[in-house]
Amino acid sequence: MxxxxxxxxxxxxxFLDLQAQYRTIKPEIDAAIGRVMESQHFILGTEVExxxxxxxxxxxxRFAVACASGSDALLLALMAxxxxxxxxxxxxxxxxxxxxxxxxxxxxxxxxxDIDASTYNIDASKLQSAITSKTxxxxxxxxxxxxxxxxxxxxxxxxxxxxxxxxxxxxxxxxYAGRPVGGIGLCGCFSFFPSKNLGGAGDGGMLSTNDEKLxxxxxxxxxxxxxxKYEYELIGMNSRLDALQATILRVKLRHLDSWAAGRKHxxxxxxxxxxxxxxxxIVRLPQVAAKCTHVYHQYVIRAPHRDExxxxxxxxxxxxxxxxxxxLHLQRAFHFLGYKLGDLPQSxxxxxxxxxxxxxxxxxxDQQKLVADAIAAFYRDWDRHR
Numbered sequence: 404m405x406x407x408x409x410x411x412x413x414x415x416x417x418f419l420d421l422q423a424q425y426r427t428i429k430p431e432i433d434a435a436i437g438r439v440m441e442s443q444h445f446i447l448g449t450e451v452e453x454x455x456x457x458x459x460x461x462x463x464x465r466f467a468v469a470c471a472s473g474s475d476a477l478l479l480a481l482m483a484x485x486x487x488x489x490x491x492x493x494x495x496x497x498x499x500x501x502x503x504x505x506x507x508x509x510x511x512x513x514x515x516x517d518i519d520a521s522t523y524n525i526d527a528s529k530l531q532s533a534i535t536s537k538t539x540x541x542x543x544x545x546x547x548x549x550x551x552x553x554x555x556x557x558x559x560x561x562x563x564x565x566x567x568x569x570x571x572x573x574x575x576x577x578x579y580a581g582r583p584v585g586g587i588g589l590c591g592c593f594s595f596f597p598s599k600n601l602g603g604a605g606d607g608g609m610l611s612t613n614d615e616k617l618x619x620x621x622x623x624x625x626x627x628x629x630x631x632k633y634e635y636e637l638i639g640m641n642s643r644l645d646a647l648q649a650t651i652l653r654v655k656l657r658h659l660d661s662w663a664a665g666r667k668h669x670x671x672x673x674x675x676x677x678x679x680x681x682x683x684x685i686v687r688l689p690q691v692a693a694k695c696t697h698v699y700h701q702y703v704i705r706a707p708h709r710d711e712x713x714x715x716x717x718x719x720x721x722x723x724x725x726x727x728x729x730x731l732h733l734q735r736a737f738h739f740l741g742y743k744l745g746d747l748p749q750s751x752x753x754x755x756x757x758x759x760x761x762x763x764x765x766x767x768x769d770q771q772k773l774v775a776d777a778i779a780a781f782y783r784d785w786d787r788h789r
Contacts, residue, residue, distance in 0.1 A: 590611065590612045677704075
């Protein structure tokens with residue numbers, strides 16, 4: 404246990420304890436891996452096909468197409484929509500770089516609109532004004548594990564005949580108005596990076612859709628652009644999910660709902676602890692928007708003096724992370740777009756204030772209490788820390 408009277412302590416526990424998760428399912432994982440090793444079939448095949456069916460069913464979609472990463476899922480979705488030079492894609496700057504990176508890689512231009520201050524998701528009220536004759540797609544990001552305002556987004560998208568590609572990399576299992584994310588827009592994009600709620604033993608991704616023609620095009624594109632060996636109809640890419648990843652993910656998918664329930668319980672526990680410390684007037688807790696369920700991929704508070712708080716936590720052995728310390732419109736890689744400081748004030752404010760606290764189903768009550776006690780100690784003695 405960290406000592407709040409000391410400083411520069413060793414980390415008390417991991418930000419995310421994947422070893423604890425593995426211990427709970429080790430026999431299932433080992434048996435699944437053994438099955439693939441016995442088959443010696445590592446690329447595509449029945450494990451990948453089975454995972455595609457299971458993810459499609461889980462997301463309420465007719466089709467799912469596995470790929471090599473969540474970043475590739477975004478890229479493939481835009482390729483399938485024939486996004487290219489001269490086109491625009493409307494999205495949020497408060498997200499991981501892959502969301503806008505996929506747009507730029509195809510020669511198109513990301514058009515950033517600001518976020519809602521309470522949900523961190525794209526502010527749908529600003530969407531219509533960002534759409535032009537060049538707009539070829541809208542990418543809402545279901546950030547931290549909660550869906551964007553899909554009803555408003557879909558209404559505007561429909562009015563303008565623009566497809567919606569859901570970046571659901573952080574939100575598998577979340578719902579909006581009872582519908583799972585990834586099955587609401589034209590296409591959903593998922594990541595199976597190890598730290599995700601459904602994480603593999605390496606990179607992996609998935610696309611979901613109800614559109615049969617789009618699913619067919621995605622299957623062609625992710626296999627070099629061909630249906631038959633050495634015959635190609637499109638310029639595609641090599642983005643396949645390995646059978647080993649698929650078999651691991653199939654095991655984990657069976658536990659995903661119970662893990663989500665565990666994360667929700669930990670989120671409720673944090674709220675109780677922070678309330679007991681009378682911190683809810685100082686830090687802003689995660690908000691769950693109307694019609695949404697939250698799967699708490701991250702538990703993110705907004706904290707005054709965030710950087711000082713994080714340093715204090717680190718010095719007392721408490722891990723934390725910042726998602727994200729600089730919005731994309733201010734990143735050097737996107738300088739050519741011409742955005743400047745002040746253009747998207749809610750995203751900029753969030754980047755200065757958000758702090759992700761550790762949350763995972765196996766986290767103990769003592770560990771959570773340690774986090775809350777440390778936050779309380781920081782704000783109680785803030786004048787002394789300055």
